[in-house]
Amino acid sequence: MKKKTTIYDIAKKLNITAATVSRALNGNSKISEATRKLVEETAKEMNYEQNRLAQALKSGKSYNVGVIVPRIDSNFFASVIRGIEEELYPKGYHVIICQTHDQKSLETENINSLLNAQVDGVLMSISQAQNANDDNFDALIKKNVPLIFFDRKKDIKGISSVTIDDFKGAYEATKHLIDQGYKRIAHLSNDRSILIFKNRYLGYKQAILDSGLEFDESLVIETQSKVLEGRKIMKQLLELEHRPDAIFSSSDFTALGAIQEIKEHGLNIPEDISVVGFSNEPFTRFMELSITSVDQSPIEMGRLTAQVFLEEVNSDKRVTSEKQVVLTPELIVRKSSLRTPVKH
Amino acid sequence: MKKKTTIYDIAKKLNITAATVSRALNGNSKISEATRKLVEETAKEMNYEQNRLAQALKSGKSYNVGVIVPRIDSNFFASVIRGIEEELYPKGYHVIICQTHDQKSLETENINSLLNAQVDGVLMSISQAQNANDDNFDALIKKNVPLIFFDRKKDIKGISSVTIDDFKGAYEATKHLIDQGYKRIAHLSNDRSILIFKNRYLGYKQAILDSGLEFDESLVIETQSKVLEGRKIMKQLLELEHRPDAIFSSSDFTALGAIQEIKEHGLNIPEDISVVGFSNEPFTRFMELSITSVDQSPIEMGRLTAQVFLEEVNSDKRVTSEKQVVLTPELIVRKSSLRTPVKH
DNA sequence: CTGTTAGCGCCTTCAC
DNA sequence: GTGAAGGCGCTAACAG
Numbered sequence: 001m002k003k004k005t006t007i008y009d010i011a012k013k014l015n016i017t018a019a020t021v022s023r024a025l026n027g028n029s030k031i032s033e034a035t036r037k038l039v040e041e042t043a044k045e046m047n048y049e050q051n052r053l054a055q056a057l058k059s060g061k062s063y064n065v066g067v068i069v070p071r072i073d074s075n076f077f078a079s080v081i082r083g084i085e086e087e088l089y090p091k092g093y094h095v096i097i098c099q100t101h102d103q104k105s106l107e108t109e110n111i112n113s114l115l116n117a118q119v120d121g122v123l124m125s126i127s128q129a130q131n132a133n134d135d136n137f138d139a140l141i142k143k144n145v146p147l148i149f150f151d152r153k154k155d156i157k158g159i160s161s162v163t164i165d166d167f168k169g170a171y172e173a174t175k176h177l178i179d180q181g182y183k184r185i186a187h188l189s190n191d192r193s194i195l196i197f198k199n200r201y202l203g204y205k206q207a208i209l210d211s212g213l214e215f216d217e218s219l220v221i222e223t224q225s226k227v228l229e230g231r232k233i234m235k236q237l238l239e240l241e242h243r244p245d246a247i248f249s250s251s252d253f254t255a256l257g258a259i260q261e262i263k264e265h266g267l268n269i270p271e272d273i274s275v276v277g278f279s280n281e282p283f284t285r286f287m288e289l290s291i292t293s294v295d296q297s298p299i300e301m302g303r304l305t306a307q308v309f310l311e312e313v314n315s316d317k318r319v320t321s322e323k324q325v326v327l328t329p330e331l332i333v334r335k336s337s338l339r340t341p342v343k344h
Numbered sequence: 345m346k347k348k349t350t351i352y353d354i355a356k357k358l359n360i361t362a363a364t365v366s367r368a369l370n371g372n373s374k375i376s377e378a379t380r381k382l383v384e385e386t387a388k389e390m391n392y393e394q395n396r397l398a399q400a401l402k403s404g405k406s407y408n409v410g411v412i413v414p415r416i417d418s419n420f421f422a423s424v425i426r427g428i429e430e431e432l433y434p435k436g437y438h439v440i441i442c443q444t445h446d447q448k449s450l451e452t453e454n455i456n457s458l459l460n461a462q463v464d465g466v467l468m469s470i471s472q473a474q475n476a477n478d479d480n481f482d483a484l485i486k487k488n489v490p491l492i493f494f495d496r497k498k499d500i501k502g503i504s505s506v507t508i509d510d511f512k513g514a515y516e517a518t519k520h521l522i523d524q525g526y527k528r529i530a531h532l533s534n535d536r537s538i539l540i541f542k543n544r545y546l547g548y549k550q551a552i553l554d555s556g557l558e559f560d561e562s563l564v565i566e567t568q569s570k571v572l573e574g575r576k577i578m579k580q581l582l583e584l585e586h587r588p589d590a591i592f593s594s595s596d597f598t599a600l601g602a603i604q605e606i607k608e609h610g611l612n613i614p615e616d617i618s619v620v621g622f623s624n625e626p627f628t629r630f631m632e633l634s635i636t637s638v639d640q641s642p643i644e645m646g647r648l649t650a651q652v653f654l655e656e657v658n659s660d661k662r663v664t665s666e667k668q669v670v671l672t673p674e675l676i677v678r679k680s681s682l683r684t685p686v687k688h
Numbered sequence: 689c690t691g692t693t694a695g696c697g698c699c700t701t702c703a704c
Numbered sequence: 705g706t707g708a709a710g711g712c713g714c715t716a717a718c719a720g
Contacts, residue, residue, distance in 0.1 A: 006713055017691050022715060030689055042569065053406060053462050054713035057397045057696050064440075064461075072425065072441075078417030082443065089453075094406075094461050097416075097441045110431075116498050118397050256630060263632060283627055286600060287569050288607060296569050320486075329530075350697055361707050366699060374705060398697035401712050 005046045014042055027049070056118070065309065068098045068107065070152075072252075076279045076298050077125070080150060083302020084123060091310060093120070100127040102224075108136050121146035121309050124156060127312070128191045142147035142182050146312040150305040151296070152194050160312065160323040162305045166196045169294040169329030170203030171198040173276045174248050176292070176331060178211045180339055182246035182274050186219040186237055188230065189252045193320035200250045200278065204308060213287065219244055223254055230257020238265050245273055246337075252293055253318035259336065290334035297327055349390045358386060369394070400462070409653065410453065410458035412442045412468035413469045418597075420623045420642050421469070424494060427646020428467060435654060437464070444471040446568075452480050457484060465490035465653050470498060471534045474566070490656040494649040495640070496538050500519075504656065504667040506649045510540045513638040514547030517620045518592050520636070520675060524683055526590035526618050530563040530581055532574065532598045539574030544594045544622065563588055567598060574601020582609050589617055590681075596621035596628050596637055603633065603680065618681045634678035641671055 007021040014021070016035065023031050024039035042048075056062045067084060069077040077133055085095055096119065098110035107127050114122055122140055124150065136157060140147045146189040149161040178187050188206045190197040201220065208215045221237070223229045230253065237244055237262065249255035255277030262273050269275060269289060284291035304325050311323070351365040358365075360379065367375050368383035378407075400406045411428060413421040419640045431440055440463065441453035458466055466484055470493065481500060484491045493505040521529050531548045534541040545564065552559045565581070567573045574597065581588055582605065593599035599621030606617050613619060613633060621628055621637040628635035648669050655667070 004713095007715095008713080018713085019692080019715075020690055022713095023690085026715085032689060035689085049460060051401075051462065051713050052560060053397060053401045054696090055715080056396075057401045057698090057712090058714050058716090060696075071422070072416045073419045073422030075417045078415070079420075081416065089457065094440050094457070096438050097425075099429070113433065113438065116393060116396060118395065224475070227626075234506060260630070260632065282571075286604070288604065288632065348697095351699095352697080362697085363699075363708080364706055366697095367706085369701080379705080395697050398712090399699080401696090401714095402700090403697050404712075614710060 004051070005048045006051070007048070010039060010042050010046060010048060013046070014038060019198045021288065023310035027276055029064070032172050040241045048140060060162065061120050062118040063092050064094045064117060066096045066098060066110070066117075066119040066122045066124075068100060068110050068122060069115075070102050070125060070127050071099050072097060074279075075281050076151075076296065079149075079298035080125075080302040081307070083299035083304075084306045085302075086299075087303045087306035087310070102127045105138070111136055111139055115143060115145065119145065121148070121313055123148045123150060123305050123309060125150055125152040126194060127152075128194065148305055148309050148312070150301055152196055154195065157229055158322050160308050160325075162301055162308060162325040162327070164296045164301070164327040164329045165207070166199035166329070167203035168276065169296075169331070170200035170248065171207045172203075172329070172331045173278070173292075174207035175211070175293055176333065177246045177248060177274055177337060178213065179274060180205060180270075180274065180337065180342075184216075184219070184242065184244045185211060185213075185246040185248055186221065186244035188247060188249040188251070188258065189220055189222045190225060190250050191222065197250055204248055218285045225251035225253050227253050227257040227260075230254035230259075231261045232257075234258040238262070238267075244271075247273065247275045249275065249277050252281040252291065255291055255293070255336075256283070256287075259287075259291070270337050270339055274339075280332055284332075289336055292334045292337035293332055295330045295332050297330070301327060349392045350394065350395070351392070352445055353388050354383060354390060354392060355385050357384060357390070375595065378662055391670045396500065405464050406462040407436050408440055408461060408463045410440045410442060410454070410461075410463040410466045410468075412444060412454050412458075412466060413470050414469060415443050415448050416441060419625045420495075420640065423642035424463075424469075424646040424649070427648075428650045429646075430643075431647045431650030431654070434497060442554035446471045448480070455483060455602040458491065459487060459497045463489065465492070465637075465657055467492045467649050467653060469494055470538060471496075472538065475663075476687065490653055492649055492653050492656070494645055496540055502666050504652050504669075506645055506652060506669040506671070507540065508640045508645070508671040508673045510543035510673070511547035511550070513622065513640075513675070514544035514592065514594075515551045516547075516673070516675045517622070517636075517638055518548045518551035519555070520677065521590045521592060521618055521620060521681060522551060524556065524590075524618065524681065527557060528560075528588045529557075529590040530564070530565070530588035530592060532577060532593040532602065533564055533566045534594050541594055542590060548592055569597050571596035571601040571604075574598035574603075575605045576601075578605035580603040582606070582611075587617075591617065591619045593619065593621050596625040596635065599635055600627070600631075600635070603631075603635070614679070614681050618683075620681050624676055626677075628633070628678065633680055636678045636681035637676055639674045639676050641674075645671060675679055 005016045009016045010021045024036045100107040153161040189201050192198040221231050277291050280293040280295035284293045351362045354365045355362045368380045444451040497505040533545050536542040567577050624637040624639035628637045
């Protein structure tokens, strides 16, 4: 690597000290307009660029934040990340992205690795926990590294979070099905130790109870957010003596799998069985049979998460009580659940 | 943040110097087994962790590498990134991911930003260039920061790359169509100043010429890798007096758009029009009408890219000639192009 | 307003 | 084998 110019080089050239150069470059108020200009010009002339590593060492801040998600190849997480970046880049922060692939071991590894890299904070969506994995967060909390959950959170005292109102989203999705006349609505759930899935389940349940329909726990099935899992589960449901006439899935991917299976069994959607997903992944719109889903405004979620982080990192009092931001979901009705077909 | 223990703390406790501690921890040979053990134990005991910022400042290496891609919410790029991570994490590197969203301005911004963060290298897939954007790379090259292209590359002297044989992939895809008896094959291309698209075009063209069919340049259309673009273009093609009977698309997303448009016009796939995409995105498999596509083994591509980076960064002679790794693509035949339907 | 000094945490000669 | 000293590049406290 070519030798880079430092503030000393500038100082020497101008017969002043490095400190002065530093001050001039950092907008310190106690500096003459003349030298400031001079320094700035010379800096540009000499192609000076601040060494962030040195600055980081000095300040103890790396200006890197870690973002941990289950995976990045879903539009939802990719969009949240985009929102985070949009908010953080202008403030000089970089984002290090880690994927857990829903494995606890990777989650642990990622956290340690980020800690080791001296990140200034960690924004994360937790992975599916085979068992409680709170110890993963302990390391962060113990070191007082700002931790903020988005979407998939756990309730931990003092930890802020940005989520959507999953209960409401699920409630409305289920109510939409009920309003259409469906009576036996199954719910494809997911690991309910993760709050979003728990809340979607509760919203679903409440909608059913509120409508006076019978709530049948056996129609609630926990699975993973994967197309093939959706197929597998749907297959079981179709073999039921008294099969469901509608599906509310906590994931678009499982919903897609369910749809495939339903069609393969020669049934029609939404006439025989109606399907609603969750997340509003782009493919739900692009399918020939477009899928009704719940939008989570992921970019907004990312921006808000970043903002909460910035607030925390810029406040000295580290004992601030946590902040819980909750976004409102939006049901997007499409063909897969609408008995009177609409154009979309 | 709680005060972290440094090598000085360990030194003080053991009545030795920080230098000795450093040596013990770094596996320096000239150190007694006794003190090494002692130091290691005390380090663990005191919860010591190396401050990577300090080490970075000292060594001039940040152990961060930048990865720049057009977007991360496509399975292809997400998978390449996964491959890169798998290779780099064990070596202590972190990956900073940047998206260009195919905008040149963002590409420039990202490069500068990464440079500013003192990354040890940049692995990138270039964005669609409205005009030549070589100056973007100049900054990197000038600073002697290892730059490695994957997938979307430019031919720049001294810059290594990892790609697949796009010509071959396109040739085989086109040949597959020809073998099925299709005679008027259109090609949905993309910015051909990017080599992958140029090569896919050339492979397509060669397959047609080799088969004795007439090559019609008007059936080659440049567009963007987006579903809606695919629809738009397909609409135009369908209005042609002598419309094509097959489509070879350089992108799965455009292929999907084309398929939607074809269906909407009441035509059958693959009977009336056959469609082949490129990239083997998961949705091509999951569609009811599964889409024939060309697999690019993205994870492998990521791993190889990372390996090339590691080689470069670990060799002193910075004037090594570039390395060009080329992977072999694989055509995955599915319903959208196979006249005798198969199960998939 | 600007110079001096010191230190962030680590590593690497150079001595002994 | 280990200690002493200096420096990576920058900034902040203290002088003046």
